[in-house]
Amino acid sequence: QVQLQESGPGLVKPSHTLSLTCTVSGGSITTNSYYWSWSRQPPGKGLEWMGAIANGDRTYYSPSQRGRTSISRATSKNQFTLQLSSVTPEATAVCYCAGDLEHWGRGTQVPVSS
DSSP, rough: EEEEEEEOOBBBBBTTTTEEEEEEEEEEEEOOOOEEEEEEEEESOOOOEEEEGGGGGEEEOOOOOTTTTEEEEEGGGGGEEEEEOOOOGGEEEEEEETTTTTTOOEEEEEEEEO
16 A cells, blocks of 8 residues: 655745655555656645656646746655745645555645745
C-alpha cells in the first residue's frame, strides 16, 4: 500500500519561497508509473491541482501555477518536492501530495504571514 506524508516549514513569510516535501513509502517513485502530484485547498475553497511529475522527470503544471511552481524528485530518498516562489498571504492553504490522485497524504497546513 502506497502511503504519502507531506512535510514543510510551517509558517512562510510573504515574498519567500515555499518548499514542501512528500515522502513516499510502500512503493518506489521511480518504478511506479504514477503521476506524483501536489494540490492545495485554500481556506473555505475547493481543492486545486497544482502540478505533477512523472517518470523521466516530466512535469506538468496548472496554468495558474506555471512560472512560479517547480516540482522535482529526490529519488534516493523516495521523495518529491514542491517549490512555490514569491508567495503572498493568498497562498495560505492546506497542501496535499498524491500518487496518481489515488493515494493521498493527510495534508500539511501552509500559513503565509509576516
